[in-house]
Amino acid sequence: MEFLALDFETATPQADSPCELGIAVVRGGVVREVRNWLIKPRQWPYFSPWNVAVHGIRPSDVAEAPRWGGIWDEVATLLDGATVVAHNAAFDMSVLRSTLAAHNIGHPTFQYFCSVSMARKVWPGRASYGLKPMCDMHGIPLKHHRAGNDAEATAELVLRAADQRPSFDITQFLLDAKVNVGAFYPGGHRTPGGKVTVASAY
Template structure:
């Protein structure tokens, strides 16, 4: 049986705009092992809403010298390679990625993704399926919710547990996988 490989992704945004990425975290899982991480602050060149700062603790002065999305994006693609991407609440994270790609007039990549939140709702009987709740359900340590890298690590661990209920990652992607290029996805 092939061991699943994927990249868990999480964004934090400066405000309500999908184009206001202020940090990105990614975790690469290959053959059941967390092999690599990617984290950076991102300068959204936009305002920081009080509500968002209260969630993730990132302020405008924190990203003053950080690269912008146009600089970070090629490195993200290099990190992801051709692996499927998973996010806990992919509807949010993938819409952030898509909006940011469009805003910078980049070509939309051929990127397959799936949602660990949706997968958890179909797989385990829990009252709540948020990241924190799924970490508690699987009795996993959680350090620093709403830190993009910590959330990506949490998503990777949850996905690892969820995939144990399925014959293969390919079978999950056949049912739940989506492509960023599909017009009806976002």
């Protein structure tokens, strides 16, 4: 089973203000690597106090960090052609979509799904499907609201869910579990619910 788990933290309520990105790389059903990038957002040095209270990242922490364009080639190489998961994917994919548009960068091609939706299918009837309660339920270590940690925990949650199914392929697992899949592609974006938007960068 191969896929990527992705998580963003943002500097402000604006979607195009990523200040940290984490990607966990799963190969052969195991988390093989966790990548983490601090990012200097275009809004720097302004950070919303509310966002700082959530993730603890301050303007001084990213003062020497690369801008989005400085990490994008590396990130795009990982994403292109992959299956990607995020916990509350609507948020993370909005950050990615908005940031690409703000930097006039075209979309890569990959499919994605939401681990909240997945968890609702695999473990119905739970009181909460937030990342922390789901990790607590499965004994997954979590330092919440730091991108690399959240990405790794999300990957481990998907692997726990896959243990409930006879699938060894991520695409087959999603079909078996009836989890809807969205996609990024050069011309635009399709949500797991089927809404299509045209890419605004080019």
